Amino acid sequence: MRKCQLIAYVMLALISQSYTISNFAISGGQTVKGTCPDNEYWNNKGFCCDKCHPGFKLKEKCPEPNKRSECVKCENGTYLDNSNHNENCFSCRKCNKDHSIEISPCTFKSNRVCGCEPEYYYKKLGDLAWECSSCKKCGSGQLIAVKCAGEQNTKCQCKENHYAVKGKNLCELCVKCQDECPHLCKSSTPPNPLRSANPTSASGSIPQILVPVGACIMVLALGVFMLYEGIRLWKKKRHALSSQKSSPASEDQTLIITVAPDTEHDESVPFTNQPCGTEQNGKLPDCVPREIKFHEFFYFVLDEVPFGRFKELVRRLGVSEQSIDRAEQDHRNSKDAHYQMLKVWSDSGSGGGNNVLPCHRIQMFVDTLKDMYLVNCADNIESRFLSWDPSTSH
Known part of the structure; x- marks a missing residue:
């Protein structure tokens, strides 16, 4: 049996070798x-x-x-x-399309490269077909994100505080709360930071240690704010006491201040927020406040109030959105536009006379700043216009 197998293997090897030799001979x-x-x-x-x-x-x-x-x-x-x-x-390709130009010439090793004139871009219409198409123009409220060049058409995007109008090549200014202008939407109830700290939440648990840490931070912030308010009120009270001690007039004396007449107006204007004593023996009252011209007040406010909070301030004072937009359209300079907004607020009030602000309007202005947590601005305006000092009267 083994002898037969050995003979079979030898025969297969000889056949394979003869087949290889014959193929080599055939192929020469x-x-x-x-x-x-x-x-x-x-x-x-x-x-x-x-x-x-x-x-x-x-x-x-x-x-x-x-x-x-x-x-x-x-x-x-x-x-x-x-x-x-x-x-x-x-x-070679021919650059014979409308508004086409030759980028590189035809050589025996390379094809001619075609391009397009300025304000046009190379648009492929298939494997071989192409044309020079006019570049897209950005519409109103848009700016260029990607310039038109080569095979790239112009890409536009909306300006800041604008949103894209569907079906139109333009963007409009955000003026009210809507889906495209979420930054104008304010929640009526502030979010509770403790509500999201639920360790059993399905979307992912927050470590329980964040709850006491957040509470400590809130308490610390409240303590710092109360300390600041206490120091501010103490300084204000000390300033008032020092002013009373340095006053040369006694309780039995009548303080008479002569106010120079204004060159622009024949009549003096009462300062409605200062307490004045009654007339005695036909003499002047105990205090005669100085006039506060609105332009003096306005320019001081423009330097004090932060630029980014100004629109919020005039909205709280009752200035309409229409008046704010009109002021921005009439004045390219932001400071002039803000001045016009303050003028609208001033004209909407009563009292004070021509070109003069009554004290109760200034006090309302100061209270509004405090409601906006702009305490430093409010203090500076209050000390400048509401803290009466004989040396500053004019």
Whole structure:
């Protein structure tokens, strides 16, 4: 049995070897089809031929192995950009479209590159078709995000505080609370920071230690605020006491202050917020406050109130959105526009006379600033216009 198996293996080996030798003899010792190097190609005569270089086309194939093919250079207006065995060259592209220009010329090794004139971009319409299309123009309320160049059309985006109008190439200014203007929407109930600290929340548990830490931070902030208010009130009270001690007038004396008449108005205007004593023996009252001109007050306010909080302030004072928009449209300078908003607020009040602000209006202004937590601004305005000092009267 083993002897038969051994004889079978020997016969198979001899058959395999004879098959390989016969194939080699049939092919004449040449390379098998499909195994040519990258710089050669298979000739239908049964051997590999060399390819032509870029810019050259095949004129005659190699007559036998190890013989070179005959190649000729591409004619003007044609090219071949790769090694090849083509018998014809490709025709160069023509830049004959409307508003088209030549970027690089046609050579025997490369095709012509076409582009478009300024204000136009290269738009592909298929594998070979193309055209020069006009660049997109950004509409009202938009600015350029990506410039029009090459194959890229203009891309536009909305300006700050604007939103895109559906179906139109423009953006409009945010003037009210809506989906596109969430920054104008204010929640009526402030979020509770402790409500989100639920350790059993399905969206992800927050460590329980954040709850006492947040409470401590809130208590600390409240304590600092109360301390600041206490120091501020103490300083104000001490200033009032020092002013009373330094006053030369006694309780039995009548303080008479002569106020120079205003060059612009014939009549003096009462300062309605200062307490004045009654007339005695036909003399002047105990206090005659100075006039506060609105332009003096306005320019002081413009330097004190932060720029980013100014619109919030005039809205709280009752100035309408229409008046705010009109002031911004009439004045390109922001400071002039804010001055106009203050003028609208001043004209909407009563009392004080021509070009003069009554004291109760200034007090309302100060209280509004305090409600906005602009305490330093409120204190500066209050000490400048509401703390009467004989040395500052004019």
